[in-house]
Amino acid sequence: METQIYKSKKQIVKIITLLFLITSIIKYIEFFIIRTDQTIIADNVITKICCIIATLIAMKICGLKLSDIGLRYKSVFKYIGCGFGLGIFTFAVSYALEVLLLGFQGKNPHLSMYITNFGLSGATSEVSLSAVTLIICVIVNIINVLAEEGMFRGFILKTVSDRWGFKTGNYLQAFLFGIWHIVLCVLGVYDGQMSVVQAAVFAVGYVVLAGILAIEWGLCVSMTGVLWVGISEHFFNNFIGNFLHVVSTTGTDEFQIIRIVLSNFLSLGIVLLFNRKRK
Numbered sequence: 001m002e003t004q005i006y007k008s009k010k011q012i013v014k015i016i017t018l019l020f021l022i023t024s025i026i027k028y029i030e031f032f033i034i035r036t037d038q039t040i041i042a043d044n045v046i047t048k049i050c051c052i053i054a055t056l057i058a059m060k061i062c063g064l065k066l067s068d069i070g071l072r073y074k075s076v077f078k079y080i081g082c083g084f085g086l087g088i089f090t091f092a093v094s095y096a097l098e099v100l101l102l103g104f105q106g107k108n109p110h111l112s113m114y115i116t117n118f119g120l121s122g123a124t125s126e127v128s129l130s131a132v133t134l135i136i137c138v139i140v141n142i143i144n145v146l147a148e149e150g151m152f153r154g155f156i157l158k159t160v161s162d163r164w165g166f167k168t169g170n171y172l173q174a175f176l177f178g179i180w181h182i183v184l185c186v187l188g189v190y191d192g193q194m195s196v197v198q199a200a201v202f203a204v205g206y207v208v209l210a211g212i213l214a215i216e217w218g219l220c221v222s223m224t225g226v227l228w229v230g231i232s233e234h235f236f237n238n239f240i241g242n243f244l245h246v247v248s249t250t251g252t253d254e255f256q257i258i259r260i261v262l263s264n265f266l267s268l269g270i271v272l273l274f275n276r277k278r279k
Contacts, residue, residue, distance in 0.1 A: 007062055012159050019058050019151070020176055026050045027180075027230070031187050039093050043140045048147035055151045062159060069154030070227035079224055083232025084272060090263040091240055098255045099264060115242055119190070126157055137242055138144035145234040151226050153176045153217050174214035179205030209264055216268045219275050233267065 007015070007193065027047040030036055036044055059069065068071070095111070102109035107256030115133045152173045161169035185203040188194035241260075245253050253259075 009163050012163055015058055016156055019054055023051045023086040025052055029185055031183055045140050048085050048143045051147035051151050058155055070221050072226055074226050076228055079228035080232040083229040084236055086267050087233045087236030090266040094259040094262040098259045102248045107250050108244055109248040112245050141235050141238045145231050149231045153221050153230050154227055157218055165210050171220035174211040178211040181210045191198050200254045212264045216271045219271050263278040
């Protein structure tokens with residue numbers, strides 16, 4: 001039985017606002033000052049650890065347990081399998097389309113495995129593939145998905161849904177999840193890799209694409225009552241973007257944006273079909 005939240009709407013708004021602002025400030029400090037994204041870690045792992053701690057504190061304030069936000073053992077392996085299945089199928093389709101498009105252009109595309117961080121504008125900060133970098137990539141991505149799924153599809157979705165209904169909770173956490181990612185566009189301008197106009201376009205792209213996935217994973221929580229589908233697909237999406245790249249005679253991951261958009265829409269479409277069938 002789920003715990004009831006004995007907090008007013010005003011208190012819930014304050015808690016979520018503080019949670020998002022504090023973790024966002026830490027995120028910007030890490031990206032602009034500490035720059036762990038430029039190290040072998042290739043991600044903002046300090047932020048994600050702080051997200052986990054801050055979410056646990058917010059849960060404690062609201063009297064919530066891990067099981068209340070969807071971290072329970074209900075059919076865990078079944079739902080993890082569903083998440084990986086979604087990721088594998090949708091990315092198999094999108095990678096195949098990317099290779100075909102490049103092939104039709106005579107660019108001799110092939111798949112290449114190495115570790116990078118992620119960006120809509122292309123893969124950056126290449127790190128040589130080894131057992132150490134692969135293990136680091138897996139561990140960092142596990143921390144990442146536990147932090148983001150726990151905070152957005154777990155705590156925020158739970159608390160808002162209990163007070164304002166699921167639709168409001170799902171759209172709000174999706175919007176915040178999109179805003180959460182535009183730091184990469186601000187960083188692009190700061191590093192001189194993007195103009196302000198380009199950054200604005202990519203910021204909209206991040207909000208839309210991240211929002212699509214967030215809505216999908218929120219629906220998965222609604223259908224299953226747990227976070228495992230979103231956690232496993234989120235992990236796979238991040239890992240495959242870090243690990244598997246399409247290289248051609250004219251560049252690397254040239255159609256990455258097409259690959260990501262297609263995969264996201266396919267995944268959302270499949271979940272919407274299952275949700276409609278369930279209803």
